Amino acid sequence: MLLSSTPSPSSSLSFSSSLAPLHLHPRNASSLPSSSPRPPPIRCDLRELRDRIASAKNTGKITEAMKLVAAAKVRRAQEAVVNGRPFSDALVEVLYNINEKLQQSDVADDIPLTRVRPVKKVALVVVTGDRGLCGAFNNNLIKKAVARIADLKDLGIDYTVVSVGKKGNSYFSRRPHIPVDRFLDGSALPSAKDAQAVADDVCSLFVSEKVDKVELLYTKFVSLVKSEPVIHTLLPLSPMGEVCDINGKCVDAAEDEFFRLTTREGKLTVEREVRRRETADLSPMMVFEQDPIEILDALMPLYLNSQILRALQESAASELAARMAAMGNATDNANELKKTLSNSYNRERQAKITGEILEIIAGSNI
Numbered sequence: 001m002l003l004s005s006t007p008s009p010s011s012s013l014s015f016s017s018s019l020a021p022l023h024l025h026p027r028n029a030s031s032l033p034s035s036s037p038r039p040p041p042i043r044c045d046l047r048e049l050r051d052r053i054a055s056a057k058n059t060g061k062i063t064e065a066m067k068l069v070a071a072a073k074v075r076r077a078q079e080a081v082v083n084g085r086p087f088s089d090a091l092v093e094v095l096y097n098i099n100e101k102l103q104q105s106d107v108a109d110d111i112p113l114t115r116v117r118p119v120k121k122v123a124l125v126v127v128t129g130d131r132g133l134c135g136a137f138n139n140n141l142i143k144k145a146v147a148r149i150a151d152l153k154d155l156g157i158d159y160t161v162v163s164v165g166k167k168g169n170s171y172f173s174r175r176p177h178i179p180v181d182r183f184l185d186g187s188a189l190p191s192a193k194d195a196q197a198v199a200d201d202v203c204s205l206f207v208s209e210k211v212d213k214v215e216l217l218y219t220k221f222v223s224l225v226k227s228e229p230v231i232h233t234l235l236p237l238s239p240m241g242e243v244c245d246i247n248g249k250c251v252d253a254a255e256d257e258f259f260r261l262t263t264r265e266g267k268l269t270v271e272r273e274v275r276r277r278e279t280a281d282l283s284p285m286m287v288f289e290q291d292p293i294e295i296l297d298a299l300m301p302l303y304l305n306s307q308i309l310r311a312l313q314e315s316a317a318s319e320l321a322a323r324m325a326a327m328g329n330a331t332d333n334a335n336e337l338k339k340t341l342s343n344s345y346n347r348e349r350q351a352k353i354t355g356e357i358l359e360i361i362a363g364s365n366i
Contacts, residue, residue, distance in 0.1 A: 045348075046345065046348055046349060046352070049344060049345040049348065050345065053341045053342060053345060056334050056335075056337045056338040056341060057334075057338055059330075059334045060331050060334035060335055060338065063327045063330040063334060064327070064331045066323070066327040067324055067327035067328050067331060070320045070321075070323040070324035070327060071324050073188075074224065074320035074321050074324055077189075077221075077313065077316050077317035077320055078221070078224075078317050080313050080317070081310075081313050081314050081317050084306075084310055084313060085310065087306065088307060088310045091299070091302065091303055091306055092303070092307075094299070095237060095300070096237070098295065098296050112206070112207045113203070113206065113207070113235060113236065113237065113300045113304075114236050114237045114296070114300075115236060116236050117209075117236075118212065119212040119213050120157065120158060120212055121157065121159060121160065121210065121211045121212055121213075122152055122157055122158075122159045122160075122211060122212070122213045122214075122215060123159070123160050123161075123162060123181065123202060123205050123206070123211040123213070123214045124145060124148060124149070124160070124161050124162070124215050124217060125162045125164065125198060125202060125215065125216045125217065125234070125308075126142075126145045126161055126162070126163050126172075126217045127141070127164045127165060127186070127216070127217065127218040127219075127311055127312060127315045128141055128142065128163070128164070128165035128166075128167040128168035128171075128186070129165055129167050129186065129315070130166040130167065130185070130186045131166075131167075131319075131323075133323055133326060133327065134319050134322040134323040135322045135323075135325060136322075137219065137318065137319055137322035137323075138165075138167040138168070140219070140229050141168075141217065141218070141219050141229045142167075142168065143229075144217060144229040144231070145161070145168075145217050148215070148217065148231060149178070159179070160179045160180065160181045160205075160211065161178060161179065161180045161181065162180075162181050162182050162184070162198065162201060163180055163183050163184065164184045164185075164186055164198060164312070165184075165185070165186040165315075166185060166186065169183045169184075181201070181205065182201055184197060184198060184201075186312070186315075186316075187312070187316075188316060189316070190309060190312035190315075190316055191309075192305060192309055194309075194312060195305050195306075195309035195312060196305055198308045198312075199301070199305050199308050202214045202234065202235065202304070202308075203235075203301070203304060206235045206236070213233070213235065214233075214235040215231055215232065215233055215234060216231070216232040216233075216234045216307070216311050217229065217230070217231055217232075218230065218232070218311040218314060218315045219314065219318040219319070220318070221314040221318045221321065223321075224321045224325075225321070225325065227318035227322065232307070232311065234307060234308075235304075237300070
């Protein structure tokens with residue numbers, strides 16, 4: 001039986017029609033579900049993939065070690081913050097009460113650090129960190145300082161900056177249009193000596209009437225996962241809770257932290273108060289051996305030192321907590337990248353092995 005190799009017209013027609021491409025109407029094409037976008041596959045040879053896997057593994061080890069170091073340090077910094085807050089708050093309450101009594105007398109103007117005068121110039125003490133790799137810790141505080149500078153410009157009030165910390169020093173040194181009175185280096189473990197250097201500078205500025213108000217900008221430590229940049233009115237110590245410019249307009253920041261102290265029984269709490277904190281009256285049985293003015297003059301340097309030391313400690317604790325969180329995220333990303341690269345390496349290796357097997361099989365059949 002002979003078979004013809006020439007296909008019949010009918011079979012040719014049916015064969016060609018079965019291979020005809022499928023054309024969709026434009027309206028129907030738009031109704032098809034679109035697949036979710038996938039990340040592009042990693043195209044590298046096996047040696048480069050091995051190098052990248054080793055690099056991701058080493059990076060993960062480094063970031064994990066930095067996270068553990070920050071976690072070990074943040075515990076000690078947190079204890080310093082918690083232990084120092086009760087003393088700082090109690091000192092503020094005593095000073096407020098004494099100052100409020102003195103404001104009712106005619107001797108209030110004899111104390112230069114509590115003298116409230118029309119604000120023509122403000123000193124901003126900006127406390128930043130000395131190192132990076134801590135997420136948006138430094139950027140958030142610098143943004144807060146820039147926003148405060150913009151507010152003072154809108155009010156027509158002059159300003160100067162006292163920068164504490166290498167990151168803030170680097171930022172303000174590259175911007176000559178921002179006047180800076182002094183650059184000071186920070187410390188990983190703030191001490192009273194570091195706070196005294198800042199206190200001497202701001203005290204001389206205020207007493208010499210070069211500035212009429214001093215504001216402290218730092219990052220407040222709330223918890224290990226949360227911190228917030230705040231503004232603290234440092235000078236003058238006004239019991240009225242309000243300082244006005246030469247036109248009588250209030251120049252206190254809308255989020256002034258000075259009037260919302262957050263220590264309760266030595267534990268970290270967060271409260272917002274829009275009014276002045278009420279201080280307890282001094283006991284009527286308390287007798288001052290010296291004149292209240294002399295007592296206030298003696299306590300004011302201690303007040304400045306304690307408030308600045310508290311700000312430095314809270315900033316250091318917030319920086320360590322931010323670094324611990326940032327290094328934790330970096331470790332997770334490194335592990336995820338290592339997993340993705342390992343999957344790509346296995347696919348490439350399996351494809352290469354499969355190709356070699358097929359070549360061997362094809363060669364054996366010849």
